[in-house]
Amino acid sequence: MIILFSIKMLIKLILFLGLTMKNYCIITMFCVSQILHANQDDITLSLDSNTDEVKSYIIDNVIATGSPIASDISKIPGNVSIINKQNITQMPNMKPADIVKRLAGVYVQRDTGFNPRPSIRIRGINYGTLIMLDGVILSDLEGETRILNQISLYDVERVEVARGAFSSLYGTNAIGGVINFITSMPNKLQLEAIAGYGSEFQKNTANRNVLRFYGSVGNAFLDKKLRTKISVGINSDGGYPNFPAVYGGNNGSNLMGSFVDKVGRRIIGDGGRRDTIIWDTRAKIEYDIGDTSMLSSMFSISNHSYDYKDFTSYLKDGHNIINTDKDYFVGSGFGGYGSYTHIIGNVSYSSEFDEAFFKVSLSSVNLLSFWQDADLTKGGNRFGGPGTTQDINTSSNYLDFLYNFSINNIHSISTALQFRYYYLIQENYSLTDWRKDTNLIGIPILPKREGESFRAYGSQAIVASGYVNLDSNWMDNLSTSFGLRYDYWQNFESFSKGTSSSASSQNQKPLQTQQFSPKASINYNITSYWLMKASVGSGFRMPTLREIFPLNAGEFRSNTDLKPEVGLSFEFGTELQSKYANLSLYYFQTELFDMIYRSGSGITVNDPGIFKNAGYGRINGVEVSAIIPIYDFGTWGSLSLEGNYTLTNSKIIKNSADPSSIGKYLPDIPIHMGNVALHLSSAKTLDYIGKTNNDTNYIGGVYASLWAHFASEFFNDSRNSPVLSNTFGYYEAQFSLNAKLGYIFDRGFDISMQFLNITNNRYYDFYIVQGASFYAQLRYKWNVK
Template sequence: MIKTRVVYFVSAIGVLTMMPCRGQDELFTLTLEELQNVPISVATKTDIQLKYAPSTVSYFSAQQIKLLGIETLSELFAHIPGFYSMYNSVDGNQSYLIARGHPQKYANTLLVLMNGQRLNEDYTGGINYIDRFVSLHNVEKVEVIRGPSSTLYGSNAFHGVINIITKVDNYLALSVGSFAKKEFNGGIVRQFDDLKLGMDVHWYEDNGDTLDNVFDRFALQESTNDEHASKQLELLASYKGFTFRNHYFNSTRNNHYLFRRLRDGTNKVDTKHWLSRLEYEARGQDVWNLNVGVEYSKAKRKSLSALELKGTGPFEQGDFLFGENFTHDSYRVNADYSVQIADSHRLSVGTEVVHSQVPGGYLRSNYDIFGELDFFGEVIELTQPNQRIVQDKKRKIRMVYGQLESNWSEHWRSTFGLRRDGYNDVDDKTNPRMTVIYTPSQTHIFKLIYGEAYRVPSLGDLYDEESGLTVGNSQLKPTTLESLEIVYQYVNQVFTFSTSFYRNNISDLIDFRVEEDNVFLGNIADNKTEGLELEWRARLFPNFELKGFITHLFNNKTTIEQGQTTSPSDKLVPKTYAMTSLLYSPSQYWSMSLSMSSRSSVDTLTDKDSNKILSGTVNYQMSSNSTLTLNVNNLLDKTYSTASIIPFGEKAGKPFGEYRARGRDIKLSYRYQF
């Protein structure tokens, strides 16, 4: 198998290098100083130059994402300073995202937006139950806030915000690759005077990698695979100031781990997500801006696994199969208004109303788990009112915020903001933020940032009833964050450097509380983290660039309530993690990159080893409208694992909780632009 992959990789490179050259790559047309002047909106909801953003912000253009070989949201995390993905190759509920030293299931301390609309749902508060494998094939740009942002975005904008901005275009793209991978992407857009209509389609499937030497509590199998399929659809309609977008995401994963168990042929997870948003935007030159939007979101998750084998306990007639079927609905209305006051100040205000609920929360099984464990003979969805496993409670949120951006002089700027969120089922919360920026010259920038944020308990946290995942607690308090950050940036034509020192104090972390024979969720821990993010970008030659970052944690201490046990962050999080990328464009027709992600040891992994993974991309512009791309992830076919936030068994007498990652993954793509 390995020999075949190597031949495939070398052959593909050979085909690329023998082709004639035509076309143009735009990656190196801007200086690094000009890139710092790119306008972004995620940090203030108004356009502002990247270098003057009142937050620590990362920006990814479409060209950069393509050259770095970033294909999904999950892969993007590895290129963001402060972030490290412990997401495994299956959509399991025990994988997690690390953000500034804090590990969190479902990534529910990160807010993910698609064209400004929330991907997070309110059952988990995160993105894991929807689709962290969202494809970035038609992305226009991605803007990322690193740090607390609840003053603008409310709950879950705790450690950061990612806004994925897409573009519907006229093109066709085909891909093939390892693991019998097949992919189709296509788009069409038409303009009729003031009316614009567009559609983008994504279809993907693979047979998965074969993962050997896995842990199986049933001792029936020593290998598995991680078969995956996904579909996406985006519809666009705009007329004058009105824009309508509809997104549909579907992801299906077979085999691998589910509920911390292996059972090939049975394990399956299917997630669906619909996003719809209608918005109206009006501008008064550069003086004022109004945005009004109406949103609807629906998410569904359906799963099935084998919890016990035939012949175990009362399960004499067949394996005990277990799964879930959850549905989440959300309606949201917002209005944001910004106005320039004199020449030096800009005032922004906004309001938002949200209604969300879990109208469907049921279990699936082939045994009557709410009765006498009678055998059904087939998998039945248990939908009687007394069989609900998530109470159908409605969440209502009312929000208002204000923000003042001030340009006091050539050297001093400030941003002050305040937001109040009112909930019907948890405590209300007020979140302030303050940023002061000092620029003694165009080359040097200093920022002092103070912010507060919160993660409100999700509907699952509050209202789960024996779902097989959690037992809810309606008395939970929001998890809160106080953050202080000091930033220095150096900017010139060929070199940029930034250093960000942050101190985070987190209170009322939510995890499992044990009291006698009862296990339920509670606010059982606090965390204090101090860390440093170093980020650089050097244009060594006009067509050669080195970029990367290092995140180092000086202190990462979790204080756990006496008598309770949880996995502390310092055991789950590497002390240092980094990404380094070389980007090279030898001619106007060719561009390529080589990236290495690395981390120090993780205590919960069996070998505790540090890790370094290489990935590479080659782009060849065949003509003005056609491109050939080769992506290779895990270039050296390294065997490594990601940790589980909770162990799922014992191996050799010790707790075991880790997921094998895929080996070398190759994809060859052709894109034609109409």
């Protein structure tokens, strides 16, 4: 059914393109005639004769995401973005999620300082973005990628973003798009060291005492056949208060100094600041077997741990003195302390034959974590006493076989077999002293618990998949791709117990599904600078355990009847590239069947949150991006302007379970998003050739960026309840202005200063965001000539 529907949608799309192409081409050609009077020689980027720079230019136009094998970006379906090392280092960035936040169609939810559960959405689809590290999928059965902000920012060499449905290649969680963070691997002796410090401008408004250290060493041996790299990153900061302390009693009107917020909660202080430590270690090795084969491996272990400290009380006694005889500042489910350790391993073998390519890869992503907090109902307080814990043990394992071969000089076929095994268990225990026996240094072992858990859920799953993809280069300027994937998904030993679920402690019914995910695309270069793309495909995502059995933080109810969400997506767009401007315009639309959405705010008992399958939803919109060179200073660098705008219209079309939601906007999706950035790029770089160029023609080392980000307010429930300003749990309109200024010296040193949220605009993105702060950094990079 999905396949037939996809074919019909592709036919309709082609007809629609044909009917609208006349007007569309008139408008586009007018733009072209005004700004793109350039021949092919004009639009070719000028390259230094340095071989490494030429290689880097070629690599920047080849992408391994969104295609079975590395391909030219012009042949990848849909709207694709590549962020290289120079862009990463010369823009305001404090964590990996910041790199993609400024891209069209990408939204980072709850981006408030350090987020232990970062959520990145492409084109508005919840849990619809597949996140990878060096090609290894990071998501678990909860749909989480907790490791994302543990990855050292300085280890990331490149980021590839492919928007649109890619379940035809990757399976579940790829309805909205795919993001691949790629770490570096030098091919000669290279050393890098980084140290930095930052802090808030105003007390308790932003991360304080930010300390960062990073070091890496890489080398190549045996005539560069053996390449190795080891890196270590350590970050720490004192955090800031980002959520309120709420009085949990029945009547708090006699609590002097407290106030009632717009939801009706009595606020008596704040929950304290999150004191965070992050460390990340990674080892990579590659070995060339002959001229056509390679064996590679990656192993990493990383941890973040945090502890909430320095609670602020608003309560006062009759003499206007702060009252500390009662402790309400722990036990909310939002604070406490925790430790999250990730272990990732990957081994792969690849080989090229005559007109063929084979790769086998084995990967494992594991998390061991715990979180503890006080239990106020039993007398716990900030110093210890009775409490509760949440322990998570999860493992995601992947075995992939890929074979690509050329039929002739036009057609090539990629086939793959993939097997996955998932395991996850989450348990809650009662503690006699929640502050005892802490392990906040990231030792990969869960604390020993006494007795049985009072609340728990878990599941295991096996997945068997196969896909075939036909790529055809009909002409130099015309290519097509047709793919089909089959997934068999079987959950087993699923269970839940305790008050977090409305179900009993008996095993839950297993979730079994079979999904076909087809995709078809066409890319056409009308001229050397004008590219047209169109694609249609389906994708799916399995309901996460966190959606089936929500946590006990807030007011949520479980739903064991959730079904997989299926999306049918299509898009078409155009890209114009010249020395005068790079422009892109894409329209996208996703029809969601059995759409998983959240009903209720989950903030109060009278409005509990529960995840449900809606009958039918639709997300459509437009992505517009532009990069405009303003002035070339020659040996002193260049000035350019970059901007993008995303319109996302997401509504529930049919929903028999809740007819009142029909026609309403989907929660947690901003309608308007945009970014504007002004870049002064230096003529020097430490990254493409590993050292600054000592040629006297390259003397400019100054670089600077000014980046403004905005997003409209959006709803936090399916009823589209009014967005309350300055209120915890809501999503206000967002605006932030960030800047970075740096200088690259001739001997491999790079000094820079960042100013974050310069306007000190403090809005709520569920939690309150951090205010104005600064971060200064010294970087040194050296490699052998």
